[in-house]
Amino acid sequence: MALVNVVLTRSRAIVLGLLGVAAVVATWDVYKALGPEQGVLIGTTRVLPRTTDLAMPHSWEMLQRFGEPVTARIGAPDAFSAVFDASMFSLGLAARGWLIGVVVGLLLALAMSRFRIVESALLPWVVLSQTVPLIAIAPLVRRWGSEIEIGSYVWTSQDSVAVIAAYLAFFPVAVGALRGLKSPDTTHLDLMHALGVGWWRTLLTLRLPASVPFVLPALRLAAASAVIGAVVAEVSIGLKGGLGRMVIDYAVAASGDPAKPWAPIFGAVAIGLLAAGAVGLLGLALRPFRLTGVPR
Amino acid sequence: MTNPLIQPEPLGQPAIQVRGAHRVFGKGRKQVDALSAVDLTVADGEFVSLIGPSGCGKSTLLRLVADLDSPTSGEVLVFGKSARQARLDQEYGIAFQQSGLLPWRTVAGNVELPLKLHGINSEIRRRRVAELLELVGLTDFARSHPDQLSGGMQQRVAIARALAESPRLLLMDEPFGALDEITRERMQNELVRICAETGAAVLFVTHSIPEAVFLSDRVVVMSPRPGRIAGVVDIRADGLAAAHDRSAGVREEEGFFRAVGEVRSLLHGTPETAAVARGVDHR
Numbered sequence: 361m362a363l364v365n366v367v368l369t370r371s372r373a374i375v376l377g378l379l380g381v382a383a384v385v386a387t388w389d390v391y392k393a394l395g396p397e398q399g400v401l402i403g404t405t406r407v408l409p410r411t412t413d414l415a416m417p418h419s420w421e422m423l424q425r426f427g428e429p430v431t432a433r434i435g436a437p438d439a440f441s442a443v444f445d446a447s448m449f450s451l452g453l454a455a456r457g458w459l460i461g462v463v464v465g466l467l468l469a470l471a472m473s474r475f476r477i478v479e480s481a482l483l484p485w486v487v488l489s490q491t492v493p494l495i496a497i498a499p500l501v502r503r504w505g506s507e508i509e510i511g512s513y514v515w516t517s518q519d520s521v522a523v524i525a526a527y528l529a530f531f532p533v534a535v536g537a538l539r540g541l542k543s544p545d546t547t548h549l550d551l552m553h554a555l556g557v558g559w560w561r562t563l564l565t566l567r568l569p570a571s572v573p574f575v576l577p578a579l580r581l582a583a584a585s586a587v588i589g590a591v592v593a594e595v596s597i598g599l600k601g602g603l604g605r606m607v608i609d610y611a612v613a614a615s616g617d618p619a620k621p622w623a624p625i626f627g628a629v630a631i632g633l634l635a636a637g638a639v640g641l642l643g644l645a646l647r648p649f650r651l652t653g654v655p656r
Numbered sequence: 657m658t659n660p661l662i663q664p665e666p667l668g669q670p671a672i673q674v675r676g677a678h679r680v681f682g683k684g685r686k687q688v689d690a691l692s693a694v695d696l697t698v699a700d701g702e703f704v705s706l707i708g709p710s711g712c713g714k715s716t717l718l719r720l721v722a723d724l725d726s727p728t729s730g731e732v733l734v735f736g737k738s739a740r741q742a743r744l745d746q747e748y749g750i751a752f753q754q755s756g757l758l759p760w761r762t763v764a765g766n767v768e769l770p771l772k773l774h775g776i777n778s779e780i781r782r783r784r785v786a787e788l789l790e791l792v793g794l795t796d797f798a799r800s801h802p803d804q805l806s807g808g809m810q811q812r813v814a815i816a817r818a819l820a821e822s823p824r825l826l827l828m829d830e831p832f833g834a835l836d837e838i839t840r841e842r843m844q845n846e847l848v849r850i851c852a853e854t855g856a857a858v859l860f861v862t863h864s865i866p867e868a869v870f871l872s873d874r875v876v877v878m879s880p881r882p883g884r885i886a887g888v889v890d891i892r893a894d895g896l897a898a899a900h901d902r903s904a905g906v907r908e909e910e911g912f913f914r915a916v917g918e919v920r921s922l923l924h925g926t927p928e929t930a931a932v933a934r935g936v937d938h939r
Contacts, residue, residue, distance in 0.1 A: 545754070545756075547752045547753075547754040547755075547756035548756050548758070550722075550724050550750075550752065550756075551750070551752070551756050553723075553724055553743075554722055554723075554724065554743060554748075554750045555746070555769075555770050555773055555774075556744045556746065557773055561773060565758075565769070565773065566758070569758070569760050572760075648760045650760075651759040651760050651801055651802075651803055
């Protein structure tokens with residue numbers, strides 16, 4: 361019975377998801393077919409875009425474009441494999457950034473939950489860190505990174521991109537984990553104290569499990585942030601091979617090949633979904649700890 | 657009426673001795689005397705309730721005994737040891753108004769928590785958990801999670817957990833406060849049975865006069881600002897059986913109503929009664 365219900369809810373969610381995507385595609389093409397050539401203007405402000413093939417390629421043209429070669433040059437790979445390679449490259453960097461960000465975020469949250477003074481000192485900086493534009497820190501990270509040499513290890517641009525992705529990813533983890541670690545109520549803490557259990561055992565038995573419902577959404581947010589961070593950092597640093605550079609390169613072709621710039625954008629969407637989905641699997645593994653004691 | 661001549665026979669070390677305990681919160685003009693000059697002795701195996709209006713310091717007093725808080729001055733001894741040593745030696749089990757179960761652990765996992773944290777091996781743990789679940793009548797729910805249980809059942813799990821290490825003292829801070837009246841009376845009957853089986857002394861904080869009278873050998877009535885003991889009613893002096901030997905029928909006995917009346921008049925501070933009681937019992 362329960363299994364049937366789960367299957368029903370699952371398939372319902374999938375159908376609804378597909379319907380949502382179909383609705384977006386339909387809106388796009390219906391507007392393109394029926395909307396005025398010059399778009400919708402209020403005064404001199406354009407509130408809806410032009411419907412020319414240049415501004416709004418047909419959705420099926422964008423899809424078709426994946427099957428065609430990247431350039432007219434002989435031996436050029438088709439757009440799909442080019443976008444796929446670039447997506448995997450960016451996803452790899454984003455994953456490295458996510459991992460660094462998660463570790464740093466969790467350590468910060470631990471330190472902040474352990475010592476009130478660390479929280480007072482660090483938390484404003486953690487929040488402030490996210491107000492600095494990525495474009496501004498990217499060159500700094502590269503400059504500082506190039507000074508680093510540990511043994512035979514030489515800092516590369518890829519490391520810089522991963523660090524910048526981490527810079528975006530650590531924030532939700534630090535804030536979410538801090539809230540989670542502080543979430544046990546007085547009764548639980550009194551109980552641990554009454555049982556004569558110290559900070560470390562309390563952390564393992566109570567605080568860490570209690571933080572799971574807070575950390576899981578933070579990890580997902582961090583995954584999305586890491587992808588954005590990686591793509592933007594590739595642009596700012598000028599690293600070739602990933603989606604960031606590809607977005608810029610393909611945009612140049614927009615006037616002659618309007619469907620082409622959309623290819624890397626779909627690539628970015630795909631790896632964003634993939635990253636968030638992977639974190640969702642993590643949530644499945646930690647399922648018992650998502651119980652919060654509220655009756656189901 | 658309070659009778660100073662009937663005191664429990666001390667069996668070895670008393671479970672709790674509180675001498676001249678003061679607890680002051682805050683500083684300067686915001687200073688609040690949560691407890692003032694409190695003296696209390698609970699004999700081994702005795703059931704003592706603390707009752708009083710909000711802010712009378714009854715929970716504070718229990719927290720001092722549990723070493724969840726320290727007195728500003730005065731002394732708290734549990735089985736002759738300092739409260740801190742007694743806590744570290746796990747001399748008491750404790751249950752709160754909220755059950756405080758860990759939602760990600762099963763019922764059995766919650767009951768065995770104290771044993772697990774203190775490194776008891778899994779075979780002994782398993783046996784003890786089975787015993788305890790039998791005692792609180794939740795054997796069939798061993799594998800359930802707390803969110804699948806009613807409030808009363810969750811509280812029974814919490815009591816089983818408090819009893820896990822067979823403590824000779826049980827501290828209970830309004831454990832039935834969040835339950836409905838019907839569940840509450842059933843839980844009271846069960847608690848009497850459980851106490852009889854374990855022989856543990858109990859310090860029980862409550863808001864309810866009938867609950868205090870039904871469960872206790874003695875009821876300690878407290879009054880606020882500053883929190884102090886207004887008087888002690890010895891329920892056995894009203895002709896009721898010792899706390900461990902009571903049945904649900906006690907609620908119908910004449911002595912029960914007399915005791916309820918005595919506690920009530922102390923709570924509401926009817927001048928002469930309160931004065932006499934304070935004079936007699938403020939040791």
